[in-house]
Amino acid sequence: MRQGPPPILEMRDLAVRFSTEAGPVYAVNGVSLTLREGETLALVGESGCGKSVTALSILRLLKSPPALTTQGTISYNGSDLLALPEAKIRSIRGNEVSMIFQEPMTSLNPVLTIGRQITEVVAKHRPGNRKQARDRALHMLDMVKIPDVVRRYAEYPHQLSGGMRQRVMIAMALACDPKLLIADEPTTALDVTIQAQIMELLLRLKEETGTAILLITHDLGVVAEAAQRVAVMYAGRIIEEAPVAEIFADAKHPYTRGLLASIPRIHNRHTGSARPRRLPEIPGVVPSMTDPPIACQFAARCPLAAAQCRESAPPLRPMLSNHAVACWNAETAA
Numbered sequence: 419m420r421q422g423p424p425p426i427l428e429m430r431d432l433a434v435r436f437s438t439e440a441g442p443v444y445a446v447n448g449v450s451l452t453l454r455e456g457e458t459l460a461l462v463g464e465s466g467c468g469k470s471v472t473a474l475s476i477l478r479l480l481k482s483p484p485a486l487t488t489q490g491t492i493s494y495n496g497s498d499l500l501a502l503p504e505a506k507i508r509s510i511r512g513n514e515v516s517m518i519f520q521e522p523m524t525s526l527n528p529v530l531t532i533g534r535q536i537t538e539v540v541a542k543h544r545p546g547n548r549k550q551a552r553d554r555a556l557h558m559l560d561m562v563k564i565p566d567v568v569r570r571y572a573e574y575p576h577q578l579s580g581g582m583r584q585r586v587m588i589a590m591a592l593a594c595d596p597k598l599l600i601a602d603e604p605t606t607a608l609d610v611t612i613q614a615q616i617m618e619l620l621l622r623l624k625e626e627t628g629t630a631i632l633l634i635t636h637d638l639g640v641v642a643e644a645a646q647r648v649a650v651m652y653a654g655r656i657i658e659e660a661p662v663a664e665i666f667a668d669a670k671h672p673y674t675r676g677l678l679a680s681i682p683r684i685h686n687r688h689t690g691s692a693r694p695r696r697l698p699e700i701p702g703v704v705p706s707m708t709d710p711p712i713a714c715q716f717a718a719r720c721p722l723a724a725a726q727c728r729e730s731a732p733p734l735r736p737m738l739s740n741h742a743v744a745c746w747n748a749e750t751a752a
Contacts, residue, residue, distance in 0.1 A: 425493075426598055426630050427453040427476070432490035434471055437483055443707045445471045447654040449490075450734070451632075453598070458624065458631040460641040460662070462677075463651035466704065469634045470520075472651075473600050475500075476632075477511050494598070513543040516591035517600040522583035526575040532586045533559075533571030536593055543594045558589035562619060581612035585619065592623060599624075602634040617644055638681055642666060650674045653704055653715040656734055660741040670743040672720045676700040714746070722747040 434446040446468040453459045461469050474480050476492055476499060492499045494515065499507060519525040527535055536555035541548065552571075559567040562585040575583055584604065591599055601620065605613035621644055624631055633645055641648050641662060649659040650671065658671040669675045679698045702719035705711055714720070717727040726746050734744040 423455040428493040460633045460645035460648040468654040515598045516596040520603040522587045670748040
């Protein structure tokens with residue numbers, strides 16, 4: 419689809435299900451993604467669509483059972499992460515590939531100081547003595563703009579604000595200079611002002627370090643600001659993938675168009691440039707992932723659905739050289 423730097427991450431046909439009392443839940447069903455060196459790819463979709471399961475699968479952080487990867491490969495620099503022995507994946511996790519989680523208060527150890535937690539990550543993966551690991555931890559706290567780093571180094575997570583804890587998570591994730599950073603809803607629990615600061619920090623650090631970022635989010639405003647490409651996910655599948663500018667200018671899939679139409683617009687009462695309007699909604703509900711349809715997942719909610727849509731699932735196919743969509747009627751939507 420797209421030429422450029424070599425891929426650092428290639429996911430092919432990933433499928434993950436969970437065993438539950440109600441039966442198997444098909445959380446991810448045939449997801450393929452490519453992320454290149456130094457690139458930011460946003461994985462977008464509503465809550466429950468499979469974004470976080472996809473991200474956690476990369477580092478094999480899903481507990482098995484109940485999770486089971488039923489098919490697919492996840493290639494990092496040519497090695498299939500799903501096939502590596504546990505010792506090897508531990509050497510990659512937190513070192514070459516790091517992750518920032520949604521809620522730092524549940525990800526940080528409440529009984530250890532933040533300095534000790536960062537220092538232990540550095541000591542585990544980088545050569546040097548304990549003092550060098552501590553110096554690196556202090557440097558990382560300073561790098562993410564935490565004031566009075568020596569005092570903060572000795573504090574516990576509960577003594578920090580939500581924004582400070584998220585900065586600590588970023589410092590820990592970047593402490594070993596990873597080649598790939600997975601950011602799973604990194605601003606969800608923060609107020610708007612702190613969200614903007616965290617995203618600005620991530621973008622600055624990306625430019626300084628060249629780290630590739632897989633950004634998991636449901637916030638299209640964050641996507642527009644931070645990413646080069648976007649993959650839209652719905653009910654466990656990727657339904658559209660394109661450069662960010664193309665998605666916003668000319669989305670092809672009816673679901674993507676529905677998401678974009680639901681973004682609030684600012685009304686200028688002086689110029690009359692936009693009239694107040696009720697935000698449109700996508701009718702219907704997401705299909706049950708315990709019994710997902712074998713055809714198009716979106717057909718029951720789609721205004722363009724035809725007989726073919728209810729009979730077979732559309733593949734993710736290129737419409738343009740860098741724009742792919744999983745829709746039998748994408749040309750009609752265009």
